Amino acid sequence: MNEDVESFRLLLKDSPDLKDRWDSLVTLYTAEAAALGVTVSASDLMTVNAIRLHCLTGDGTIGDWKQQASESIPAFREKAEAVRAGQILADTADERHDAVAAEFDRLSPQEKMRRAREMGQTLPGPLGGERKPMTDEERAKALRDMDRLPPGMKLARYRELFG
Structure with a gap:
């Protein structure tokens, strides 16, 4: 594996066009990894065969880069x-x-x-993620109801309702 990476580095060093393609692919795959919640570096990506092949051939359909990344990059695993x-x-x-x-x-x-x-879990948003607009009367009632809450709960309830 290290021999493959080292020879790929030599190819990048010798070819400015290949280096430019690699830089754009690093940006692309780093963004895709970030969307999955994983932070990777260019040297991490260089260990993934599918990404190196994408750079060399221009064909991004060779191999499953995410599967290969989960095998070679600890953060992905x-x-x-x-x-x-x-x-x-x-x-x-x-x-x-x-x-x-x-x-x-x-x-x-x-x-x-x-x-x-x-695991990708998040806390549910206010009112199931969808906040419906309140009328002036509903807003006034909600504010009056908040007066009865203990101080620690007032702010949480306000954020829940008015976000």
Whole structure:
């Protein structure tokens, strides 16, 4: 593998056109990885055969770069494992569900939140993600109702309603 990467580096060094193509592909694949929640460097991407072949041939359909990245880049592997664990947790019919749920239950609350974020879970938005416009009367009633709440809950309720 290292020989492949080293010879690819030599090709990049010798060919300005290839270097330009590589730079644009690094931008493309770094953005795709970021969309998946993974931060990668150009040297990380250089270890992925499909990306090197894309650069050399111009054909981006050779190989599954995400699968290869999960095999060669630790950050991708960790993200893939977290997503798989999230899928197992979501599917109660899966025979691995109970084991993964038991492992998850042993974590501290902070660790559970971190792992949930890695799995791609987010907290639900206000009112199920869709906020309907309030009339003036509804807004006034909501503000009056908030007066009865304890101080710590007022701000949270205000953000939930008026965001």
